[in-house]
Amino acid sequence: MKKLLILSAFILLMGSNSFGQGGVDFSNGTWSELLARAEKESKLIFMDAYTEWCGPCKMMTRDVFSQKEAGDFFNANFINVKMDMEKGEGTGLREKYKVMAYPTLLFIDKTGEVVHQAVGYHSTDLFLELGETALDPEQNFGGIKARYNSGDRSPELLYKYALAKYGAMDSSYTGQAEEYLATQEDWSAEKNMEFIFRLTEDPHSKMFDYFFQNRPAFEAQFGEQSVAGKIDQIVQSQLNSISTDEDLKKIDLLYKKVYPGEAAEMSARxxxxxxxxxxxxxxxxxxxxxxxxxxxxxxxxxLNEIAWVFNEMVDGKKNTKLAINWAKKSIGLDDNYFNNDTLASLYFKLGKKKKALKAAKKAISLAQQSGEDYSSTEALIEKINNK
Known part of the structure; x- marks a missing residue:
């Protein structure tokens, strides 16, 4: 009897939610089977679109999906499924739903249409709020989009639509954001300032122009550090997308606009x-x-770094002589093993064996004093002597 009780308890444990103590219950089955269930049960599908290497995905599994309150709400209102976007049916669904970041949290109806979505880690409270929004056709992405497409251009709708697109990482959100702002007489109202600060990412947009021209007002509301960080983030996003000479020209203009005193140096670098x-x-x-x-x-x-790069990667006597000058300037600023070793290598590259040997011996002497490993310089001396 005791063995039977233990076995029964073990079976119950194995059959319980894999995320423990009342967390979100994720279903198995093919995508077509899940859509059929959604139609039969009149529920939306909640899909956690994840990858195995995604850190925030793992955090949501551990810290959010495991929570009882998340399980109570999502198990009652959705058919929940986890889909690895790099395996099995997940690869096709990734293409279908244009998943570009992880985790992407999708709410899909019985026809396979997305009615709401968001990207990134959500705390339990935000996750529950996301689920509630998905269930509300007046608030979810699909409902707002339908109203927009039917001609609704009310400020409230435009505001929600821009935020919904932004949350879904839909890069076209700027259009609706500026449509909304066009309905506003006072962009400096607190709500509008928050809206602009949150959604400004395109340095060529009207929002960025207003944000930058009114920087002191934004600093007063959000803090100098936050505003500076926002500007740096916008610039960095543009740097990450450089692919043509035209892109470089745009960056030059952006540098002049944002960092006027440093623009020329930044462009050259x-x-x-x-x-x-x-x-x-x-x-x-x-x-x-x-x-x-x-x-x-x-x-x-x-100076030592650029001299060494020329030594290793750039050919031509003129370039080598230029690099030697940089190495000498480096030594003039701080006479150490590393820049003397660079100078020795450059002299050897130029064919100046005596000068190379002298610089190499000095580099070893400095290395002995500072405790640096100088085996590579010894190898250089051997090359000099054998040539």
Missing amino acids: LRMGIFAQKEDWKNFAPAAAAYHEKFPSKNWEE
Whole structure:
């Protein structure tokens, strides 16, 4: 009898929710079977679109889906499913629903249409709020979109539609955001300031122009650090999307607008960095030479680094002599093993064996004093002596 009781308890445990103590119960089955269930039970499907490598996805599984209050609400109102977007049916669903970030939280009706969605980690409270919104046709993405498509252009609808698109990572949200703002006489109202601060991401938009032109007002409301961080984030997003010369020209204009005192130096450094990233050393060399001529560095590490890159990647006597000058300037700022080793390598590359040997011996002497590993310099000396 005791064995039977233990076995029964074990079976009950194995059959319970895999997320424990009343968490969200995720269903199995094919996508067509889940859609059939949605029609039969008159429920929406909640899909956690995830990947195995996604950190926030794992956090939601551990900290949110496991919560009893999340389970009570979602199990009662939705058919819940987890879909790995890189395996099985998930790959096709990723294409169908244009999933580009993880986790993407989708609410889908019986016909397979998305009625609401959001992207990113949500705390339990935000997750419950998301579910409640998905159930409300006046508030969910599908309902708002239908009203917009039928001609509703009320400020309330435009406000909600822009926020819904933004939350779904739909890049076209700027259109509705500026439609909403066009209905507002006072963009400086607290609600509108919050709206602009949250949704401004395109540096070529009217929202950004207003945000930047009224920077002191935004700093007063959100803090100088937050505003500076927002601007840096917008600029960085543009840097990440550079692919053409036209993109570079746009960045030049953006630098002039946002960082007027540093724009020229930032543009020059950007070009140097892009050529290095592409391993386009032919164009990197003149870009680096122009940058360091116009904006000479007083940092020994920066000078040593560019000299070493020229040693390793850039050919031509003229370029090697330029790199030697940088290495010497680096030594003048801080005489150490690293820049003397660089100088030795450059002299050897130029065919100046005596000078290379002298710099290498000095580098080893400095390394012995500072405790640095100088085995690579010993190997260089061997090459010099054997050539």
